[in-house]
Structures are given as C-alpha cells and as structure tokens.
Amino acid sequence: MKYDVVIIGASAGGITTAMAAKKFYPDKSVLVIKREKVGMIPCGIPYIFGTLKSVDDGILPVEKFLEPLGVEILTDEVTEIDPDKKAVKTKSGKKVVWEKLV
Secondary structure, three states: EEEEEEEEOOOOHHHHHHHHHHHOOOOOEEEEEEEOOEEEEEHHHHOOOOOHHHHHHEEEEEEEEHHHHHHHHEEEEEEEOOOOOOOOEOOOOOEEEEEEOO
16 A cells, blocks of 8 residues: 555545645545544543433544544554555555655
8 A cells, every 4th residue: 555645644635635635635535544443622521421312422423523624534543554565564564655754
C-alpha cells in the first residue's frame, strides 16, 4: 500500500489534517490510520454525563467527514515507523509506504 500522505490518528488533529490535505491537494492519496473503531469527540468527553443524552452523542464520525473527500481509513495500530524506507507497519502486519507522514 502506498499513499502520498499517511496520517496516524483520527482525533481532531488527524481529521483536520486529512481534510486540509484533500482541500489543497485533491489529487493526492491520503490515508488515516486510526487505532479505535469508534472514537469519542475529545472536547465532548466531559459533557457526556452532564449535557449529552448518551455516550453515542459523543462519537466522532470520522468516516462521515473523510470518506466523501476521498480519504481512506484504516483501523489498525501502527507498531513501527521506518523513516529511511518511508514506511509504517501495523499490528495486523500491513506495510504502508508514504511520501509525507503526519
């Protein structure tokens, strides 16, 4: 697997980075690697038991934001980064090669 941009993490920083990459460079391939299948909105966590009706209201819909832009998403855990080969390896054994890594 080879991508122009690989982003590790799908929280607020990872999502906005992927969105910006596709906005300014729409022809570049972008992959976001996220560890958790379902993530929480970071700023919403303290409000779950106070103002949100349920934990489900605090889920960060990563796919909803990124897939329409053409960003690919891989749910896996990065276990190794090799800057010389510009590659990351994941827990499931996948090797992803990148041009730019965030």
